[in-house]
Amino acid sequence: MMQFLTSIENTAFASWVRESSSLWAYPMILFLHTVGLGFLVGLNAAIDFRILGFARRMPLAPMVKFYRVMWMAFWINALSGAALLAADATTKLMNPVFYFKLGFITVAVINMILIRRRVFGNPSLDLSPVTSGAKLLAVTSLIFWTGAITAGRLMAYFGPVSGAPGLKNRIP
Amino acid sequence: MIQAFSTWLHSTRLSWAMAGGVPWLWPLCETLHFIGLALLMGIVSVLDLRMLGMAKELPLGPLQRLMPFAILGFTINLITGALFFTGDPTQYIHNVAFGFKLLFIGLAGVNVILFYVTGLYRRVDSVGAGHDVPAAAKVAAAASLFLWIGVMYWGRMLPFIGNAF
Numbered sequence: 001m002m003q004f005l006t007s008i009e010n011t012a013f014a015s016w017v018r019e020s021s022s023l024w025a026y027p028m029i030l031f032l033h034t035v036g037l038g039f040l041v042g043l044n045a046a047i048d049f050r051i052l053g054f055a056r057r058m059p060l061a062p063m064v065k066f067y068r069v070m071w072m073a074f075w076i077n078a079l080s081g082a083a084l085l086a087a088d089a090t091t092k093l094m095n096p097v098f099y100f101k102l103g104f105i106t107v108a109v110i111n112m113i114l115i116r117r118r119v120f121g122n123p124s125l126d127l128s129p130v131t132s133g134a135k136l137l138a139v140t141s142l143i144f145w146t147g148a149i150t151a152g153r154l155m156a157y158f159g160p161v162s163g164a165p166g167l168k169n170r171i172p
Numbered sequence: 173m174i175q176a177f178s179t180w181l182h183s184t185r186l187s188w189a190m191a192g193g194v195p196w197l198w199p200l201c202e203t204l205h206f207i208g209l210a211l212l213m214g215i216v217s218v219l220d221l222r223m224l225g226m227a228k229e230l231p232l233g234p235l236q237r238l239m240p241f242a243i244l245g246f247t248i249n250l251i252t253g254a255l256f257f258t259g260d261p262t263q264y265i266h267n268v269a270f271g272f273k274l275l276f277i278g279l280a281g282v283n284v285i286l287f288y289v290t291g292l293y294r295r296v297d298s299v300g301a302g303h304d305v306p307a308a309a310k311v312a313a314a315a316s317l318f319l320w321i322g323v324m325y326w327g328r329m330l331p332f333i334g335n336a337f
Contacts, residue, residue: 027332034324037206042214049241058234059301065227066218146207153203 008089017087026087029080036077041145043070044112048138051119051130064120088162095159101151108144111137178261190259198259201252208252209324211245216320223296223305223313232299267334273326280319287312
């Protein structure tokens with residue numbers, strides 16, 4: 001297993017991401033991961049708030065258009081995340097917190113698909129009050145994304161040290 | 173003067189607490205900083221993308237009622253950001269990326285202030301479903317997206333262009 005992770009880490013691409021001093025390597029990929037987070041989680045939260053009754057006079061149905069941006073942000077983060085993971089495969093994949101993060105993202109994305117199908121798929125949406133089932137999905141969405149962000153951040157504080165050379169974990 | 177201020181700041185109990193005196197305070201603030209980022213970016217991008225023509229069926233007036241969440245996100249980040257600075261002022265005051273981050277936040281602030289004082293806010297507020305906002309509002313929306321993404325860029329570059337952490 002460790003041998004396999006080491007071989008990922010030693011590929012030319014992974015080494016470049018980790019060790020290049022270029023701003024286009026680790027720093028740019030990390031920036032893209034942040035932009036993706038902002039749009040993916042932020043737009044999900046905006047939809048959740050509307051489902052929960054904020055900005056009630058605004059129709060909910062047109063917000064489905066933002067799913068395109070959300071999916072784009074999701075793929076930016078899946079790809080940038082895969083690159084950051086390859087660069088530090090031996091440390092990140094041995095970090096239990098990483099699996100919490102992946103778990104939260106998995107349930108958050110399933111939740112996002114359920115909102116797309118069950119809430120936006122309802123033909124009488126905006127003609128009748130939002131159902132309690134929809135509100136429950138909005139609440140779980142907010143919880144799962146908060147969990148994903150928290151686990152992602154805490155990866156820098158638990159488990160083996162990773163990240164670009166010179167980036168240090170701060171002992172809390 | 174900045175040097176003296178940062179030396180004084182570093183001698184406070186709050187600085188000590190942030191810099192490890194209170195275990196897990198720094199990581200907690202970092203996590204909140206990312207949650208605030210998502211709140212701010214989410215609401216700002218919904219508004220800006222709508223003004224730029226996406227999901228045009230959304231009437232702008234009621235949409236602007238989501239703004240308190242953006243303000244909440246900004247406030248969380250202002251407070252946690254100030255706490256990071258307090259915890260370790262020297263890694264920020266000599267940091268080019270930090271200077272640019274503040275500049276971009278300032279420009280984004282000017283953009284918002286202009287949006288209100290020029291009366292653009294009121295004109296946008298009355299734009300209903302299916303209608304375009306005035307061209308000036310589209311410029312403001314594009315500037316807003318550019319500047320906030322820029323803020324994230326400079327924040328991420330703190331350890332790379334600057335020498336923080």
